[in-house]
Amino acid sequence: MRPESAQPPASSQSPASSQSESAGPAPAVGAYDLRPGSGLAVAVLCAAGIVVSLMQTIIVPLIPELPLLLGTSPSNAAWALTITLLVGAVGTPISGRLGDMVGKRRVLLVCLSAVAAGSTVCALSTSLVPFLIGRGLQGIGMGTVAVGISLIRDIVPPQRLGSSIGAMSASLGVGGALGLPFAAVIAQHVSWHALFWVSAAVAVVAAVAVRIAVQVSAIATGGRFDAVGALGLSVFLSCLLLAVSKGYEWGWTSPAVLGLLAGFLVALALWFRYERGRPGALIDLRVNGTKPILLTNIASIAAGFVFYAMQMMPIQVLMAPQAAPSGIGLPMVQASLVLMPGGLVMFAFSYVSAWLSRRRGARVALGVGSLGIGVGYLTFLAMLLGPWPPTWGWLLVVNCLVGAGLGIAYSAMPALIMEWVPVTQTGEANGVNATMRAVGTSLATAVVGMILASSFAVVDGATGPIPVPTVGAYVSASVISLVVCAVSAIAAFAVPRGRLVDEPVV
Incomplete structure (x- = not known):
């Protein structure tokens, strides 16, 4: 494919483009298109991120009913979650690299088109195989946030870069927060097919908005795509x-x-x-293996872990019967509404992250965000171990505290990456960083899921006896998550000091 054609502005020869052979941090500036409307472009990109992140949570209300709906076993139905994770983790770094090569807006449109196509296939499905194909296509869209962040670097002026990147990063939290009530209401009051028709429609609207409002970046390196490297990465x-x-x-x-x-x-x-030292490699191991990027990616794995662990535990506490050791007994819609403010807090604190990055650097923001998540887990432990019964008010506070920490940390990660990566490799580096978060998510699924499933009590539910995790299981998972928060903070503070956002570019 040929790169997107655009006349580069006079400032396109930034120092970042000449730093690919240097060891120091790259300026957080690319080639800027200063035409009016960059604020609208950022808003549209954030909306696209929210649409894509919705795809990760809209299926949650359907999980108990999927075997019946698709005529399959529960273990086979579980692939509806797994395949989206796999395709998203593999496709995100590939999307980032393609964005650097052929143009980021073009790749964004492909990602959103895949979400629309996948949602349509799911809406038409009545059996497992086509449904999994649709969920896999939806997974391709997971590269939208990483590519969108890289595109923001190309089109947004330096003075607005931090807040714009933060808002785009935090769109993950907003989409996750809105996904549960959005899906529960439509699935309960209309039909599960309608849920995917609506998803297809919003993906099409997002793609059209990106096509109209987001200008073409002047940065596209061209070159030949490393198909062998992509295959190896996928395997x-x-x-x-x-x-x-x-x-x-x-x-x-x-x-x-x-x-x-x-x-x-x-x-x-x-x-x-194969990839080491290869010209035009899918992932530049020399750049991604430097100390700042390596430590940032370690912190990202940890952040992905604690993010998803907190997605798994509160919803179970809220929906467990009151007869359970820590159950509150709310139905799905009400439980998801309790958790929804956490995503909105995450979005709001992305601006705190931008302010902190300007004042103290993105490494400090990432460390502070990781510690803030830890405060949320400590509050969760206090609820579990205290003499008082658990209530939805406790979990509302916990979710908002964790959301605040995640808003700071998730917004700092791409900012920290772009302090150290040449402007021509931002898509690739952000794609790798997003994949590291997916690895953390997978680890949380395995570790926390195993802990909660291995220690349970059987209580009477609305449909008969059901197993629910014990208080000890929640405590063990929370303690592990606290340790992971500490790992994230240590890795963040160990990153060398880079250029502050408001320091002059030289």
Whole structure:
């Protein structure tokens, strides 16, 4: 494919483009199109991020009914979640690299079109296979946020870059917060097919808005796509994520899981040898292997873990029967409404992250955000271990505290990446960083899911006896998450000091 054609502005020869061979941080400035409407472009990109993140949560209300709806077993139906995660994790770094090569807006439109097509296929499905195909197509769209962040760097003036990147990053939280009530209301009061028709419609609207309101970036490197590198990346990531996400269900010592882990190690070694030092590699290992980027990605894995762990636990506490050791007994819609403000707080605190990054640097913002998430987990532990009964008010506070920390941390990650990465590789680097968060999410699914499933009590529910996690299980998962928060903070503060957002570009 040829890169998007656009006449570069006079400022397109930024110092960042000449720093690909240097070891220092790249300026957080690309080639700026200063035409009016960049604020509208950022708003549209944030809306596109919200649309894509909705795809991760809209299926949650359907999970108990999917086996009946699709005429399959519960274990097969679980692939509706797994396949979207796998395709998104593999496709995000590929989308980032393609965005750098052929134009970021073009790749954004492809991602949103895949979401629309996948939603349509799901809406028309009555059996498992086409439904999984649709969910896989939806997973392609997960690269939207990473590519959108890189595009913002190209088209937004430096003085607005931090807040714009923060808002785009926090769109993940908004989409996640809105997804549960959005899906629950439509699925309960209309039909599950209507849920996917609405998803297809909003994806089409988002794509049209991007086409109209977002200008073409002047930065596109061209070149030949590294198909062998993409294949290798797909193989080793799929092996890793499948083993991690299915380890508890299949058995950690089962031939399937051990085979996947062995395949991951072999494929990773071969891929690393092939990609190292290769011109035009899918992922520049020299840049992504530097200390600042490596530490940021470690913090990102940890942040992805604590983000999804807090997605898994509160909803179960809220929906567990009151007879359960820590149950509150709310139905799905009310429970999701309790959790919704957390995503809105996450979005609001993205601006706090931008302010903190300007004053102290993105590394400090990432560390502070990680510690803030830890405060939320400590509050959750206080609710579980205190003499008072759990209430939805407690979980509202917990979710808002965690949302505030996530808003600061998630917004700081791309800002920190772009302090150190040449402007021509922002899509690639942000794609890798987003994949690291997906790895953290998968680890949370495996670790927290295993803990909650291995320690449970049987209580009477509306449809008969049901197993619910014990207080001890929630405490164990929370303590592990607190340790992970500490790892994220330590990694963030260990990143060398880079250029502050408001420092002059030289």
